[in-house]
Amino acid sequence: MLPLQLLREQTDRIAQALSKRGLDAGPMLEEILRKDQERRSLQAQLDETLAEANRKSKEIGELFKAGKGAEAQALKAESAQLKEQSKTLGESLSRAADALQEALYQVPNAPHESVPAGQDEADNEVVAEGGKRPDLPEGAMPHWELAREYDLIDFELGVKITGAGFPVYKGKGARLQRALIQFFLDRNTEAGYTEVQVPHLVNADSGYGTGQLPDKEGQMYELKEDPLYLIPTAEVPVTNLFRDEILEASQLPVRYTAYSPCFRREAGSYGAHVRGLNRLHQFDKVEIVRVEHPERSYEALDGMVAHVKSLLEALGLPYRILRLCGGDLGFTSALTFDFEVWSAAQERWLEVSSVSNFEAFQANRLKLRFRDGNEKPQLAHTLNGSALALPRVLAGILENFQEADGIRIPEVLVPYAGFDRIQLG
Structure with missing residues (x-):
């Protein structure tokens, strides 16, 4: 499996190398990069949601210590909603990661520069x-x-x-x-x-x-x-x-x-x-x-x-x-x-x-x-x-x-x- 970072940084070179196999790899690589961007976006959203949930959990604890139970209860509802969001994001992230991995498995190795082009x-x-x-x-x-x-x-x-x-x-x-x-x-x-x-x-x-x-x-x-x-x-x-x-x-x-x-x-x-x-x-x-x-x-x-x-x-x-x-x-x-x-x-x-x-x-x-x-x-x-x-x-x-x-x-x-x-x- 070609390293994902290599596909990000040298997309054109990899596509050109794969053309020696008679493969038009451009669309395939573009789809992989799109799936990668989707996965990274979901990861960023999940990280942000988890971080916000952690912040609210700390704040809830501090409110209870300060005797502000009503305000703490209101935040608990928000925290529960964030946890539900993080669960949904986690499931979407898992599906996106699996789809990206499956797409990467379909890409053959890039031929060495000394490999002659040819069909068979x-x-x-x-x-x-x-x-x-x-x-x-x-x-x-x-x-x-x-x-x-x-x-x-x-x-x-x-x-x-x-x-x-x-x-x-x-x-x-x-x-x-x-x-x-x-x-x-x-x-x-x-x-x-x-x-x-x-x-x-x-x-x-x-x-x-x-x-x-x-x-x-x-x-x-x-x-x-x-x-x-x-x-x-x-x-x-x-x-x-x-x-x-x-x-x-x-x-x-x-x-x-x-x-x-x-x-x-x-x-x-x-x-x-x-x-x-x-x-x-x-x-x-x-x-x-x-x-x-x-x-x-x-x-x-x-x-x-x-x-x-x-x-x-x-x-x-x-x-x-x-x-x-x-x-x-x-x-x-x-x-x-x-x-x-x-x-x-x-x-x-x-x-x-x-x-x-x-x-x-x-x-x-x-x-x-x-x-x-x-x-x-x-x-x-x-x-x-x-x-x-x-x-x-x-x-x-x-x-x-x-x-x-x-x-x-x-x-x-x-x-x-x-x-x-x-x-x-």
């Missing part, structure tokens, strides 16, 4: 590319056929148990999943991230804190009987560890990593491009999260991008890095770099990570602040990235490392997996 993924900017695309053997297969051929993943069994988008990993497929999780966690902790295990269900306050709620796209799984949500990413519970906290500047940066399953409804996702592991309702992901001083958050973002890049290079996967345009930018992000791996058999790029700086957008919702000495607390910056999301990484490994007589395992994963090849029989 076609306008994203390729900033780097690395790795070598393989020359596949004749008869090379996409990962869903490889998974069936080598009995690694059973998509049909997942449909039987739950539904489409919930695969069952088997044998070496399951072991390769576990190897990737451990490899990513180890590399993240070596890079200075503290591992945490967090709940896979969160309450509504946590969803609002990181911007998943209100759920405009209907992507969250919500429990019927309890006001809880299945997490779409470990970013949500990890970042909420710091909700309503004031950190000392000396504690920054805070760096955490966590593995979790992720749950996304992916409503409206159909067609060949979502086959196999390309898009799932449940998948595994290792996340990195940082809480940073605002002056150092973009330096931290560069470091996170370099770290994710090193993971893909260690796996030997061909990759590219994209700077997302305004139209493809997530609601909460100020700047995002996407990582994609080349799917050799499908001949298309598959997203495996998004690394984002949210600046103070999440921190404002979370009331996550830091204090430097005796200075007034200020909002921190939050960042997160996938390091990495497993399904498409696994798809990339199966497709890019397939050979005529089996599938080769990246060398760095062999100690974790316990095997260096997947073969029939």
